Structure formats: structure tokens, C-alpha cells
Amino acid sequence: MAFTRKIGFVAAAVFAAVAIASPVLRAEEPPGFAEAPSPERQNWSFSGFFGTFDKPQLQRGFKVYKEVCSNCHELRIPFRTLGQPGGPGFSEDQVKALAATYTIHDGPNLAGDMFDRPGRASDYFPPPFPNPEAAAAALGAVPPEMSLIAKSIKFERGFPNFVFDALPIPGLGIYQEVGPDLIYAILHGYTKEDDPNWNLYFPGHKIAMAKPLADGQVDYTDGAPTTLSQYSKDVAAFLAWAAEPTLEVRKRVGLRVMLFLFLLAGLVYFAKKRVWSDVAH
Amino acid sequence: MHGLSTFEPKNGFVKWLEARLPILSFAHGSFVAFPTPKNLNYWWTFGGILSFMLIAQIVTGVVLTMHYTPESTLAFGSVEKIMRDVNWGWMLRYAHSNGASMFFFAVYIHMFRGIYYGSYKSPREVLWILGVIIFLLMMATGFMGYVLPWGQMSFWGATVITNLFSAIPLVGDDITVWLWGGFSVDNPTLNRFFALHYLLPFMIVAVVALHVWALHVCGQNNPDGVEVQDIHKDCVPFTPHATMKDSVGIAFFLILYCWFIFYIPNYLGDADNYIPANPMKTPAHIVPEWYFLPYYAILRSIPNKLAGVIAMFAAIAILAFLPWLDTSKVRSGKYRPIFRIFFWIFVASGIGLGYLGAMPPEGGYVLAARILGVVYFGFFVVVLPLLGLFEKTTPVPASIADAVLARTGSASSVAASAASAPQTKG
């Protein structure tokens, strides 16, 4: 049918027109503005149709977070999340023990006094600074809270990449890991030896966070390499999980839903053919 | 239109009810016996798909409301709580946020379908205008819904769009303050947007009922654009024929919808909306949701704010005047070769404007948006009125039955239909 056939044609025409026009149309960048390169797409265990988190990797990532990032960045999730299915897989006792190592300011008690007590699994990770102003005063900028950072930072994908990102093509499409890729890239982006606040991948390149990670900084007990590359991958995976602890169940349910829908659509299609078989249309 | 079968109650209770409230015979006449042109293609399943999406939005929305808190310091956290702690909350939220996109995707196809096949022409003008009202209500609902999670883009999108009203001469600033319930977008704004976001979908349901009523008075248009002459030759009963075909449409649409929910749930959203609203920090680019982008591009392509706002609203309002702007007597684009070319140019201008709406308003982008804006409006105010006068249309079949016969291959009826079709201009 003409209508259907032409859609492909128009789509192709628009595609081509935008591809040609887009770079031409973009305004001149202001002088001195260096465009940040696009981070490379990494391999993540949690990407694609069947993605699941790699438990040992999340545990390592948590260690990096706890020993390094948590000095400046708040992570607003409750300790109990660490023991939930689909996460780093800490046991209930491990979570309790971990929570107890934190001091939580609580109260008032019956006497009306505020008091300190050891943390419980239901408590949230306490923030490193009492308020964002204090953090900014100490560090030069507010370090973003981390529970959603893997979903809240992005880089421009540009045309035509953003079209492919949506398609069900393993490796090329289904691209939902822009955030983790950018975290990984930023941790690798301190390429000027003489300037710890210069970052290749940070918009504008001037970042208030001085290079936070270097080779050998965190001890791993599971034999994984103690390199910057491994650390950044692990901590980015950990942050991806923290931003979406329901990712595994989503993909698992999604697979069943899709199988069911394909079956349903097929059955309905053949039933429809049957119903219409005696009608010329 | 009269149905293809009649409703004869046999059951005693049904007879009793029929004498008091003939709702069952009404439903039978509307959804079972209702005569459906037999030449409808799959583009006609989008009405059913839209009804499905409206219900899906209401069901997911009502359940989300049970867990959502419309207060500016708590809203963001309550949505995250839905995502993390509410059982199946992530699915509800992703179904609702992607459902809005699917709803708009379907409505755009539905509207382009209407334009291609001339479904707005007499006697369906009221039906078409009711559709434009639904579209407007959907836009208001989508816009206010997007404000509810109270992320950066919620806040700044609301700020930019409500600020547009300040362009109105004399009373603009007062209107904006009245809309906000204060001197900036803040908790009162969030509260009223939530109240309206809950209300408007039910108003959409009411207008959809009128839309369907008008449809059932005039009957459906069809790809050949000829009116039904003999329902026994031209039509099939709605059930099972249209019901099954719509089910196929909905089933395949669900595959697309679930692809978004389960595999790329954040693809259509803006990453900035995962940062809690911060009135002190403006995002680098304030971009609305994709379904507003063509209108946003038109707005920004005009340097004068008031003129931009007028152009943006005019771009939507002009749809309501289509029945009178299109002067052609031939309804379906299938028999209008020149119209078809302009139609696809129009579609391309819409997509192009959508792309430009997402780009920064600078350099060549603005110029391109101006050119495409002229193409967009030109389609309505120049092309459609003039085409009716000059276009040489191809022969229109005498009836739906003839058109079907011609396609399914009976030589005699092809000749008959060609002979009976007047070779007219316009």
C-alpha cells in the first residue's frame, strides 16, 4: 500500500537530510571551548537483553565507593538495599554488621535529648557533610548525591547514534549505559599531569573533583587487579546498581513478557485471518 | 448508522433492564453490530490502540497516586520510593512514563492517518474537532504529569512553559503569578498541577465518548474515502471483524510498548530529571518531552516572545480548521497524486521540526526551524486551499465494494468503477 511504502522512503529522506544538515547547522563554538570527546561504550554485565549484575564486581565497587567516594559524595540509600536480591548479595548479618559501623544521630529520646547510636539496616548511609553548603565550602563545588548519578549524567549521542540506541540490536542498540560509561570515562579523564582538576570528559574540562582514584589505592581481596581501570569499572557498576536496584528483575520479567506477547500477537493474528477469510477486503 | 444485526433479548433480566435502561442494546449496536467498512487497513487500528493507552494511563496513574506525594520537598523522593520499594513500582512508573510517549506516538499516527485519508471532511468535521480537543487535553495532561516527579527538567520545563503566558500584553504577568500560585514555580504550582493531572484524563474520557458518538453517527471513513452506500456490500459487523483486527494492532503495539518499559525505559526521558529540582541551578539545555518538540521549535524560531507563543498555539489550533482549509472534493489521498507529495513533505517538516526542537536555539538551527515552520503552515494555508482548485485527481471508485473488487482482481468491476468515477478536478 502506498501509505506504508512511502513511510520508509520519507524516513530515509529525513534521516539523510538530518545527517547532512546537522553538523552544518550547529553554531560556531565560542573560542577556547574544547568539545569533550564521547566516552567509549564499555562492556557491562548488566547491559543487553539478559543483563545481570556481577555480584563480586558490585562488592568491589562498594568497597571503592566506601573507601574513596564516600568521603565527599553522599549515597542516599538504606543499608538494607545492599542485602536485597539482585544486588551485591551481602548477607543479612553482613549488612547489620556494616550498618553498626556507622554512627547515626537520632532522637529526641523520651528525655528530649538527641543522641548517637550505631546504625541499623533500615538507616540510610549518613552524608559526609552536614549540608551541601558545607561540602561546597570545603571542595569548591557540591559533590552530587550518588544514588541516581548513573542515570542523571549523560553525554550527547548525536545523530544518527541516538536512533540506533533504541533498537534491539545487541552490541549496537539497547544502549542504556550512558551514565556508567561517562563515570568510567571521567575517572580516566585526568590526562593533564600538572592539573589534577582538568578532565577530558567533563563538560568545560574544569572539574572541582581532583583525581580521586589511582592504581593500587584500594585493596581487593578477591584477586581482581588493583588498577584504576578495574576500580572505575567496579565503582561505575556499583553506582549503576544503586541507581536501579530493580534492573535484574525488570529484564527477567521483560523477557517473559516479550515471549508471551509474541505468542499472543501471533495467535491473535491468525485468529483475525480466520475471521476475515470469507470477506474480500 | 443502522447495524448489521439486531439485538433481541431472550433472557428475562435483559428484557427487564432493556425496558428501563437500554444500555445493552446500545452497547450491542455500538460495538457488535456497528457496520465497519471492510476496506479499512491497519492504520485504522490506532483508535483502538489509543483507547487502550488511555485506560492504561488511568490504571497505572491511579495506582501511582496511592504512593506519590504532591509536595515539593517530598515528590522526588516519593517517586524514587515507588521505583525502589513499592512492589512492582518500577514497572508502574515506567509503564506510565513510557505510556505517555506511546499515547502521543499513537495519536500522531492517528492524526496523520486522518489527514492522509481526508477523514476530517464533511460530514466528520465535529468528529475531527473533538479529536483536536482531545489532543490539546492530552498535551496539558502530559505537560503537567511531567512536572510531578519534580526533577530538574520538571521544574525548568514548567518554568519555561508557564512563563510563556507572561507574553500576553497587559495581563500576562498577573496571569503567570495566578498560574503559579506564587512568584515562581513552587509547591502551590506542583499541587495544582497534580490536581489537574488527575482531573484531565477523565475529561479526556468524556471527550472520547463524544468523539466515538460522532463517529457512530457519521460512520468511519475508509482508505478509499467513499461513503458507505450499502452496508451489506460495503461493511462487515464490528464484532468479530474490527474487534479482531484492532486486537492484532493492540498486540503488536504492546510489543513496542513493552520494549520501552522493560529494555529502554529511560531512552525517551531526560537524564536531568533524575536530579531533584533545584531553582538555583538552570540546566544547560531545557528540552521538553519529545512529543512537544515540533511546537517548541516553532516557538523558539521566532525572536519575539508573543509572536512565538501565538505561532506555537496557532500550529495546533490550525488543525481544527482543516475541514474548511482543504477545498478538494476528493476525500482520500489515495486519489490525489499531488496532495500525496505535499502530505509527505508536511510529515517530514513535522519530524524535522521535532529534531530542531531538541537542538540548541542557535546558528543554522533557528533558520532551519523557520524554513520548516513556513512549510508546516504553508501546507495548511496555501497548499490545501489551492490544491482543491488545481489538482487533477485520479478516478474514485463508485463504492467500497467496487474498490475492494478492483483490488482483489475482478476485471469487470475495475472497468465498471473506472467508468462510473467522474474525472473531476477538485
Ligand code: HEM
Ligand atoms: C491522559 C493520560 C495521562 C498522561 C498522558 C499522563 C502523563 C504523565 C507523565 C508524562 C508523567 C511523568 C512521568 C515521569 O516522567 O515520571 C506522569 C506522572 C504521573 N501521573 Fe500521569 N498521565 C496520564 C494519566 C494519569 C492519571 C489518570 C493519573 C491518576 C489518576 C495519573 C497520575 C500520575 C502520577 C501520580 C504521576 C507521578 C508519578 C511519576 O512521575 O511517575 N496520570 N503522568
